[in-house]
Amino acid sequence: MRVIFRWLGAAFALLFLASAPVMGQLGPTLDARAWVKQHDRNGDGKLDREEFHKAVVEAFFFRDKDKRGYLMIEELKEASPEALKAVRRKADGRITLQEYVNAMFKDFEAADTDHDGLLSVEEIENYIRSAR
Amino acid sequence: MPRSVMRCVAILLLVVPVATGCASVEENPKAAIGGLGGAALGGLIAAAAGGGGPAIAGAVIGGALLGALAGNMLDQRDKRMAAEAQQRALESAPSGKPVAWTNPDTGHEGTVTPVRTYQSGGTYCREFQSDVIVGGKSEKAYGTACRQPDGSWKIQG
Numbered sequence: 001m002r003v004i005f006r007w008l009g010a011a012f013a014l015l016f017l018a019s020a021p022v023m024g025q026l027g028p029t030l031d032a033r034a035w036v037k038q039h040d041r042n043g044d045g046k047l048d049r050e051e052f053h054k055a056v057v058e059a060f061f062f063r064d065k066d067k068r069g070y071l072m073i074e075e076l077k078e079a080s081p082e083a084l085k086a087v088r089r090k091a092d093g094r095i096t097l098q099e100y101v102n103a104m105f106k107d108f109e110a111a112d113t114d115h116d117g118l119l120s121v122e123e124i125e126n127y128i129r130s131a132r
Numbered sequence: 133m134p135r136s137v138m139r140c141v142a143i144l145l146l147v148v149p150v151a152t153g154c155a156s157v158e159e160n161p162k163a164a165i166g167g168l169g170g171a172a173l174g175g176l177i178a179a180a181a182g183g184g185g186p187a188i189a190g191a192v193i194g195g196a197l198l199g200a201l202a203g204n205m206l207d208q209r210d211k212r213m214a215a216e217a218q219q220r221a222l223e224s225a226p227s228g229k230p231v232a233w234t235n236p237d238t239g240h241e242g243t244v245t246p247v248r249t250y251q252s253g254g255t256y257c258r259e260f261q262s263d264v265i266v267g268g269k270s271e272k273a274y275g276t277a278c279r280q281p282d283g284s285w286k287i288q289g
Contacts, residue, residue, distance in 0.1 A: 038228070057249050057250060058226060058249045061249045061256055062226075064256075069254040069256070097251050
């Protein structure tokens with residue numbers, strides 16, 4: 001019985017870890033408030049382009065399970081609309097970091113409705129709702 | 133002071149720097165102090181037991197070597213724990229989240245915190261901050277490590 005509980009514990013821990021990279025995306029299940037808080041280095045409550053860029057690169061790193069330096073479409077579950085569009089356009093079905101960053105900045109511009117170069121929690125939540 | 137003790141001290145002064153690999157207190161305090169303590173203890177025990185010059189010299193050398201070795205082993209455990217924390221931090225911690233290590237034997241502790249992630253020529257690299265607390269004093273260091281094909285992280289520079 002103890003062995004079964006240990007296995008169940010390990011399975012829950014793995015599930016939690018596996019879902020962690022999703023936090024780094026503008027995907028449909030993103031907790032915008034937690035994501036902004038995690039990457040808001042200057043503490044202004046919003047993400048500027050530099051903070052966003054760092055967050056996106058890190059998201060790519062954690063999504064890349066095999067650390068091959070690129071992502072396959074199956075590694076882009078719950079990803080942002082632009083990231084999915086970018087990988088679907090590729091014949092080899094893989095997306096490099098640069099392509100991913102470019103796609104994510106299209107999301108940034110689309111989400112930044114007041115065009116101040118900063119993403120607020122509300123802007124991200126509105127963008128996620130509109131993308132569903 | 134008995135002649136045997138004087139002889140012991142003289143041998144100790146000659147032998148300890150050699151036995152500890154000339155480790156200075158600044159460079160490797162545990163090895164130096166361990167070597168000195170081991171040598172003194174070995175020499176005094178031999179002298180108290182009525183041993184002659186060669187016996188005292190042998191005990192001093194043996195004590196110094198054992199003491200220095202014990203000092204180095206503890207240092208290595210600190211280093212090994214810090215290296216393991218570094219590997220965990222670089223591989224799986226988000227930037228800004230510290231991964232801690234503590235050596236209960238020495239009381240030394242530290243954290244490794246990834247700061248930034250980037251790619252260089254298709255290889256992942258991460259900048260990190262390392263904090264070590266020794267004797268209540270905190271030391272900070274910054275570094276960059278790049279991921280190797282075998283999954284290890286190699287410190288750059």
